[in-house]
Ligand SMILES: O=C(O)CC1=NCN=C1
């Protein structure tokens with residue numbers, strides 16, 4: 001049998017081949033293939049088997065995994081990828097305990113990034129986005145969701161979405177676009193959020209026609225948009241054919257989790273202060289909970305999303321960095337895996353489902369990303385790790401050794417000696 005690339009001597013292979021989204025106790029049932037080999041042809045997974053069976057394969061290129069862990073490329077289901085400037089100056093405020101929503105109220109936070117993004121050129125935004133996508137790829141991520149939301153005016157929101165579209169063409173990672181024009185209320189509409197939401201929803205036809213986003217998202221939060229405003233906005237987005245997402249129950253428990261289930265959102269994101277009623281409705285729905293523990297960590301919160309309860313009650317959970325310039329400034333999804341183990345009490349088996357097949361389902365890529373399945377895209381990572389338990393255990397570093405995207409080696413960690 002011929003192959004373009006053969007990966008052999010795999011210590012543990014995680015195929016992650018359950019049909020996503022994987023819910024409840026099924027998240028804890030992980031298939032692990034010891035002593036495996038995988039062959040790749042024309043960018044797709046061609047064959048999965050044992051090292052012994054691989055001896056009949058004639059490959060143009062062979063990689064000896066040397067007993068290491070091999071998994072699908074990680075799926076990053078929630079990023080604010082395109083932004084101008086940075087907010088390191090706010091770190092001191094956070095350290096003094098100034099609440100996130102207070103910084104926003106004072107015109108900082110998201111609004112500080114809005115100012116910088118409106119000022120930034122299209123070229124500068126694209127260059128920054130490509131830089132962060134490179135770093136995500138180096139950390140084993142092969143598919144990324146990218147939101148707008150730092151323009152809060154038609155021109156700049158479209159500028160951001162066009163940057164995402166250009167990044168899709170220029171960068172090897174697969175990118176999924178989300179319109180988050182309803183991310184905050186800009187100063188010019190501070191007394192009239194309804195009119196602002198109309199300005200943003202008036203963009204739906206153009207965004208749909210120019211295929212600038214697949215999803216519409218909104219920040220349902222105190223001082224931002226109410227549950228009622230969010231419901232009307234998202235139902236309007238669905239009329240235009242968008243799937244919807246919600247930044248829900250991040251700081252105050254307004255009931256955004258329930259709203260996500262009610263409107264049939266593909267995902268409800270954050271859910272850090274989801275109530276028991278919210279968890280119940282999430283678990284009974286098809287909505288995936290995209291949990292962002294790095295944000296709770298970074299904002300110095302004592303409470304984390306009740307993801308343990310969500311899974312125990314049968315919900316599907318995904319994990320993401322929430323990469324953004326203010327509340328979770330990291331591309332390292334592996335670190336989030338460790339925080340999920342330590343703070344959310346998720347098992348390694350649940351965590352691996354949450355950063356692969358469930359994250360893929362949360363961005364509409366459940367059929368093509370987050371799994372190693374014959375016939376599917378060959379997005380594969382060889383990790384400097386002996387087994388899948390090692391991830392939450394050894395935290396804060398990058399374990400990626402070789403990242404393969406569409407069947408070709410995209411990144412190979414350079415040896416120091
Ligand atoms: O603070 C930011 O820039 C990103 C964010 N939006 C809603 N929560 C966090």
Ligand SMILES: [Zn+2]
Pocket residue numbers: 078079080247322324
């Ligand atoms: Zn976010």
